[in-house]
Amino acid sequence: xxxxxxxxxxxxxxxxxxxxxxxxxxxxxxxxxxxxxxxxxxxxxxxxxxxxxxxxxxxxxxxxxxxxxxxxxxxxxxxxxxxxxxxxxxxxxxxxxxxxxxxxxxxxxxxxxxxxxxxxxxxxxxxxxxxxxxxxxxxxxxxxxxxxxxxxxxxxxxxxxxxxxxxx
Numbered sequence: 001x002x003x004x005x006x007x008x009x010x011x012x013x014x015x016x017x018x019x020x021x022x023x024x025x026x027x028x029x030x031x032x033x034x035x036x037x038x039x040x041x042x043x044x045x046x047x048x049x050x051x052x053x054x055x056x057x058x059x060x061x062x063x064x065x066x067x068x069x070x071x072x073x074x075x076x077x078x079x080x081x082x083x084x085x086x087x088x089x090x091x092x093x094x095x096x097x098x099x100x101x102x103x104x105x106x107x108x109x110x111x112x113x114x115x116x117x118x119x120x121x122x123x124x125x126x127x128x129x130x131x132x133x134x135x136x137x138x139x140x141x142x143x144x145x146x147x148x149x150x151x152x153x154x155x156x157x158x159x160x161x162x163x164x165x166x167x168x
Contacts, residue, residue: 004091004095006114006119008106008114008123010106013128013132014130017132018108021136037161042105043065046101049069052070054107069082069083071110072084111138122164122166123164124163127159128158147166149164
């Protein structure tokens with residue numbers, strides 16, 4: 001069994017979207033409680049993995065107190081490592097570097113890549129009381145994956161945090 005736990009962490013609207021477009025940041029529509037949970041949980045992990053579009057929507061990159069890894073074909077980012085590694089290879093490398101947890105922070109293509117690779121162990125999804133009507137879904141293609149609900153708790157006046165284990 002892999003000793004490194006890999007979790008995805010996302011915020012979505014009540015109608016299931018993570019953004020209006022690939023350049024749309026959750027900053028401004030996600031709650032203070034979601035921001036606090038994201039910061040706490042990703043700092044506990046020590047490493048965050050994301051796509052280039054997600055990294056570019058961060059208001060002040062890199063995310064401090066965490067190793068930032070960005071999937072990018074050609075661009076380099078100050079304060080971040082870039083990679084093109086397969087998910088399992090990246091996890092193995094980070095495990096050898098002493099990381100026990102890895103936070104996958106989006107966007108949809110990165111979530112999809114890690115889910116399809118069978119590399120995710122847990123999912124944290126914050127549901128905010130906002131509706132977009134259209135936008136980016138959590139995954140960018142059809143996926144069939146069974147989950148087990150670990151907890152659901154209200155973390156703000158109208159915000160819910162769901163924690164799932166990915167059934168392997």
